[in-house]
Amino acid sequence: MCPLLGGGRGRDVSLPAGLKPPRAILFDWDNTLVNTWPTIVQCYHDTFTALGLTPWTAAEVQDRAHGSLRDVFPSLFGPRAGEAEQIFYETFLRIHIERLEPLPGADALLAHCQSLGCYVAVVSNKVGTNLRAELAHLGWGKWISRAVGAKDAARDKPAPDPIFMALDGTGIAPDETVWMVGDTLADLKCAYAAGCLPVLVGGAEQLSAALLEHPPRLRARNCHELVALL
Template sequence: MTLAERQARPRALLFDWDNTLVDTWPTIVECYHDTFTTLGLAPWTANEVRARAHGSLRDVFPSLFGERAGEAETVFYETFHRIHLQRLQPLPGADDLLARCQDLGCYVAVVSNKVGDNLRTELAHLGWQRWISRAVGARDCLRDKPAPDPIFRALDGTGIAPDETVWMVGDTPADLKCAHAAGCLPVLVGGPEALSEMFLSHPPRLRARNCHELAALL
């Protein structure tokens, strides 16, 4: 019997947003490119952005840009608001996965490091409110992921305790660390084939290559 077969069916699934349910890497890469170049800095390559652009901007930008963090954030969001909705694309199988969760009677929420208002705008743009009960983003809580605060906010008032029947699903070390901190089941979707030290310090309990495979696990 596999781990997935032994694992209890979840009562709740909390999904990361960017590159877990939707493909936003092209947008993120362009936002970082414009930010670095406007500030007169050598931009990261697309691969560097994928490897390093994790965490909320309010946590990451001060270490990247120091006293110019506020200026950098302004530039980032000027590009973001210009392009994010027109480029927003669901990942293959994401809508079927969310429908499957609903069929199973699971509570579904999103826990993201995208600013909450922007997250909810994208959710509405896709019309996914029919599947997703709550969306908690950056700045909605005192602390963002990997702190457990957003998970606690997503479950608040549901009567569901953060335990192993709550799956925190994401593609980055921050998602797994957040799950461990809250006492939920960490589930990695996508991510590198060979897990780096960052992933192994807070390892996943379940893995799926994509949304289709996660739906099959359910």
């Protein structure tokens, strides 16, 4: 069973029976803690246009743009993958900081996790240097102990390597008391591969067929509901 929490801020929600509170919470970054869809859509638009291809719509980007660029671009652009990545990052580096927008309640969620004594880290498919630049810009280092991004580990999500790197040296082994919280199938697959508890945030109430193959153990619509769950 996967409870979908209802209501909004302040709703009294408790963990399902038999599920222990988390010792560690690993968050995805893009569109889990921060809204970066406008930036991602613009980067894909500029990349497709520069290569003479028809750009994806915003809806197509949100549906298809999952996984790290080093995993996704070779299948999208073939021998021009390197050129495409360069174009993508030219746009990205120009706009990503100025357009960075925390999702509602994200800062309160992180502060609450820390107040509970949880180890908090970020596991993202955003290139690690860019991820840490955004985290520093928001001043969230006071809550987040480690940020692991694409190219930091040998493999990116959905492989479990970034989770293992995020937990390395903490004395915390991946199990059901380690939550992997994210908004995409890659996050769920990563949690399963590492042996952590998969938590889905956002998305439609009805799980897609792809998500049902790696179903979340817990769901929440937004950061406020995650706070209520904890």
